[in-house]
Amino acid sequence: MSVRDVLSPFAAWKHLFRDPVSIKDPFNREASERYRGFHQNDIEKCIGCGTCEAICQNGAIDMLPVSGVDGVQTRPGDSGLRPRIDYGRCCWCALCVDVCMTGSLSMSNAYKWVEADPDKFRYIPGVDKKHWDDYEHGYRRPEGHRLNAPERIEMPELEPGERIDSFAEIVGGYSVEQARLEADRCVTCGICVATCPTHMPIPEYISAVRDGDYEAGLKLLYDSNPFSQICGKICTRRCETTCAASHEGDPIAIRWLKRHITEQVPFERYRAIIGEPAAATGHSVAIVGAGPAGMTTAFDLARLGHKVHVYEAQSHAGGMTRYGIPEYRLPFDTIQREIDLIVSMGVEMHYNTRIGADISMAQLQQDHDAVVLSIGLWLGRSTRVPGSDHRNVYKAVDLLRRIRDGEQLQAPKSMVVIGGGNVAMDIARSMARLQQQQHGQIAITLTALEDKSHFLADPVEIKESIEEQVTILDSRGPQECMVDDQDNLLGLRTWRVHSIFDENGRFAPSYDDGDEMVHEGEWVVEAIGQMSDVAILGDELTEKLDWNRGRIQVDEDGRTSESWLWSAGDMVRGPDVVHAVADGHRTARSIHAHLSALDKQENA
Amino acid sequence: MMQSLYDRLKDRFNLGEFTGRRADLAFVTVSREQLRPLLLHLRDLEGFTHLVLLTAVDWIEDDTFQLTYLLNDRARARDIGVRLMLPRDDTQMDSIHDLWPTAATYQRELREMFGIDFPDSPRVNEDFILEGWVDIPPYRREFDTLRFARETYPERPGRETHDPATYMKQQLYPDGEDNG
Ligand code: SF4
Numbered sequence: 068m069s070v071r072d073v074l075s076p077f078a079a080w081k082h083l084f085r086d087p088v089s090i091k092d093p094f095n096r097e098a099s100e101r102y103r104g105f106h107q108n109d110i111e112k113c114i115g116c117g118t119c120e121a122i123c124q125n126g127a128i129d130m131l132p133v134s135g136v137d138g139v140q141t142r143p144g145d146s147g148l149r150p151r152i153d154y155g156r157c158c159w160c161a162l163c164v165d166v167c168m169t170g171s172l173s174m175s176n177a178y179k180w181v182e183a184d185p186d187k188f189r190y191i192p193g194v195d196k197k198h199w200d201d202y203e204h205g206y207r208r209p210e211g212h213r214l215n216a217p218e219r220i221e222m223p224e225l226e227p228g229e230r231i232d233s234f235a236e237i238v239g240g241y242s243v244e245q246a247r248l249e250a251d252r253c254v255t256c257g258i259c260v261a262t263c264p265t266h267m268p269i270p271e272y273i274s275a276v277r278d279g280d281y282e283a284g285l286k287l288l289y290d291s292n293p294f295s296q297i298c299g300k301i302c303t304r305r306c307e308t309t310c311a312a313s314h315e316g317d318p319i320a321i322r323w324l325k326r327h328i329t330e331q332v333p334f335e336r337y338r339a340i341i342g343e344p345a346a347a348t349g350h351s352v353a354i355v356g357a358g359p360a361g362m363t364t365a366f367d368l369a370r371l372g373h374k375v376h377v378y379e380a381q382s383h384a385g386g387m388t389r390y391g392i393p394e395y396r397l398p399f400d401t402i403q404r405e406i407d408l409i410v411s412m413g414v415e416m417h418y419n420t421r422i423g424a425d426i427s428m429a430q431l432q433q434d435h436d437a438v439v440l441s442i443g444l445w446l447g448r449s450t451r452v453p454g455s456d457h458r459n460v461y462k463a464v465d466l467l468r469r470i471r472d473g474e475q476l477q478a479p480k481s482m483v484v485i486g487g488g489n490v491a492m493d494i495a496r497s498m499a500r501l502q503q504q505q506h507g508q509i510a511i512t513l514t515a516l517e518d519k520s521h522f523l524a525d526p527v528e529i530k531e532s533i534e535e536q537v538t539i540l541d542s543r544g545p546q547e548c549m550v551d552d553q554d555n556l557l558g559l560r561t562w563r564v565h566s567i568f569d570e571n572g573r574f575a576p577s578y579d580d581g582d583e584m585v586h587e588g589e590w591v592v593e594a595i596g597q598m599s600d601v602a603i604l605g606d607e608l609t610e611k612l613d614w615n616r617g618r619i620q621v622d623e624d625g626r627t628s629e630s631w632l633w634s635a636g637d638m639v640r641g642p643d644v645v646h647a648v649a650d651g652h653r654t655a656r657s658i659h660a661h662l663s664a665l666d667k668q669e670n671a
Numbered sequence: 672m673m674q675s676l677y678d679r680l681k682d683r684f685n686l687g688e689f690t691g692r693r694a695d696l697a698f699v700t701v702s703r704e705q706l707r708p709l710l711l712h713l714r715d716l717e718g719f720t721h722l723v724l725l726t727a728v729d730w731i732e733d734d735t736f737q738l739t740y741l742l743n744d745r746a747r748a749r750d751i752g753v754r755l756m757l758p759r760d761d762t763q764m765d766s767i768h769d770l771w772p773t774a775a776t777y778q779r780e781l782r783e784m785f786g787i788d789f790p791d792s793p794r795v796n797e798d799f800i801l802e803g804w805v806d807i808p809p810y811r812r813e814f815d816t817l818r819f820a821r822e823t824y825p826e827r828p829g830r831e832t833h834d835p836a837t838y839m840k841q842q843l844y845p846d847g848e849d850n851g
Pocket residue numbers: 108112113114115116117118119120149150166167168169170171172
């Protein structure tokens with residue numbers, strides 16, 4: 068107040084009715100909008116990755132099981148754990164909010180909480196309900212503010228123009244520097260491990276990349292997957308779909324980092340790193356089919372000291388990886404190195420040996436303590452639409468095998484592929500290469516039942532097919548392979564798909580016959596699924612075995628109703644390399660337990 | 672504006688890297704010997720009369736501390752940051768409190784948080800904010816905050832935690848394999 072105010076007191080009256088500057092009730096004042104107060108967590112969004120716990124420099128966070136609360140459940144991609152915060156330790160730094168992989172964690176601007184029991188100041192945000200759970204204000208990670216890089220390090224690849232006229236491998240592999248940067252994006256939470264069918268120790272081997280300890284990395288790979296080089300190139304990488312980093316960015320390139328490890332260790336070192344097999348047990352096991360399931364079983368059993376004989380109808384091992392997957396995705400020498408390694412454990416290979424023709428199942432049963440049937444899915448299914456028995460209507464698996472067997476196929480000038488899975492993409496892209504080489508131009512139409520958002524193929528396959536000038540049409544149902552009077556194939560007639568499944572979820576496509584198209588093609592190739600050639604088993608064994616809708620019935624461990632016979636791989640689980648590897652491990656463990664029990668009986 | 676300043680400076684001083692961030696903000700790197708003459712020159716001849724701050728960064732990978740002296744030229748509304756690289760194993764630095772008295776406070780903070788010493792700087796060895804600190808200076812990157820917190824502040828009883836991958840294995844595939 069100035070002297071004048073004192074002298075003329077009325078002058079001060081004008082302030083009389085103004086709001087006071089001081090706060091009436093300082094105890095109930097809202098904190099500033101971005102104040103860092105008690106935490107909030109959207110527990111449906113949170114995946115329980117524990118990255119918040121790992122970053123907290125005060126050790127204020129625990130991860131606790133909350134299964135059952137508000138639909139939270141331990142399942143692929145969600146640990147079912149949620150962070151609990153101890154406010155006796157928290158310093159409100161918000162590092163946990165800044166790092167949160169899903170953006171579920173934030174802080175309200177609530178800052179007042181009076182309580183007599185100190186243990187109350189430890190709670191699970193979002194689970195233990197608080198009145199600030201729905202506060203609008205508080206600290207949220209600012210837009211664009213990230214502690215970890217959201218984008219994947221790009222993989223060097225051949226451009227479409229460079230790759231279209233050859234079967235050269237497309238993917239180049241990371242350099243050490245690129246791999247380290249990519250590995251650095253991984254928060255090593257391990258959420259992905261449960262999703263990997265063979266549960267590879269993913270965070271551990273990614274850490275090995277980060278540390279540059281490739282030999283340790285390789286050991287981790289081969290202890291869980293003897294097809295690591297192959298999976299490093301063509302795995303369906305289910306793990307990446309549940310990666311914590313995928314919620315707010317690209318998933319870690321788990322597959323490429325696996326590949327990187329296998330490329331950094333000189334192949335001559337592999338055997339020493341993996342180690343010697345155990346002493347011979349005297350037991351002998353026969354395996355029919357040298358694909359991933361059979362060879363994984365062989366690898367595990369041989370390492371345990373059992374004698375393993377593998378019978379293979381083809382001239383090379385690898386199964387569908389050798390005869391089904393095109394070379395531009397998986398070169399021969401990668402497969403051969405993998406097989407050599409497995410064989411070096413003492414596995415005996417019998418190539419060009421067909422069950423039923425060259426040796427019988429009965430003979431195998433007689434000569435061995437256990438037999439594994441892992442013959443895969445080599446017979447292509449047919450659409451059975453009219454005209455599909457024409458000589459120029461092919462099965463994708465047959466063509467792929469002929470190409471990989473080195474046969475010089477004469478590519479047709481135009482061609483239609485039926486199917487929307489990876490096999491359809493494989494044959495379309497292989498034939499595109501042959502067309503380019505032989506005719507200088509590509510004319511391939513791929514028709515799939517599914518709409519674009521439900522394609523079964525890997526999105527990368529679809530993208531690269533389009534880059535390679537394959538015309539992809541979705542929601543088209545095959546009606547007829549059209550043949551003219553001279554018995555020439557003209558192409559495929561399709562209708563637009565209404566729906567694929569009926570209300571009971573059964574496969575029963577319905578069509579809109581008003582939307583008809585004819586796709587020109589000298590060939591039509593069916594890539595709609597495969598079956599197993601179980602005829603080789605012979606009548607007697609077929610009669611004895613239990614069956615389930617055309618598949619051999621097996622128990623959890625892959626054992627059939629015949630106590631000496633196991634079955635594994637695609638023929639049991641459906642087509643997928645890494646599932647076949649997991650199945651091989653399971654089968655080997657079951658057989659090993661069986662053989663150990665035999666030993667015990669003998670000793671008793 | 673900053674480029675011409677740099678051109679003038681580089682004839683007199685042996686300057687390292689120059690980075691112009693904005694039209695009114697740039698950084699130069701200087702050697703320890705030339706720090707003082709450069710600061711004096713900037714203050715008395717170029718109009719950078721105000722020391723905005725003095726701070727440090729620990730580049731532990733390169734075995735150096737980076738000191739940054741940020742100066743402001745009020746009249747022309749521009750800033751210059753003078754950087755100086757100090758080896759991590761020789762952390763004695765010349766005090767500039769006689770150029771700007773406020774420097775003494777920054778130097779006292781740097782002494783406490785990074786262990787960078789400024790002999791002769793007033794009260795430099797007195798506790799600043801860390802009363803009774805016994806560990807290594809906490810802004811040095813080798814300081815393990817979590818370990819310090821664990822050792823210094825005892826846990827309340829009743830804590831437990833779970834590793835996500837291990838917990839998921841227990842719940843989803845306890846025998847090592849699932850049947851998916
Ligand atoms: S980092 Fe985020 S998503 Fe992960 S557990 Fe913590 S709160 Fe949940």
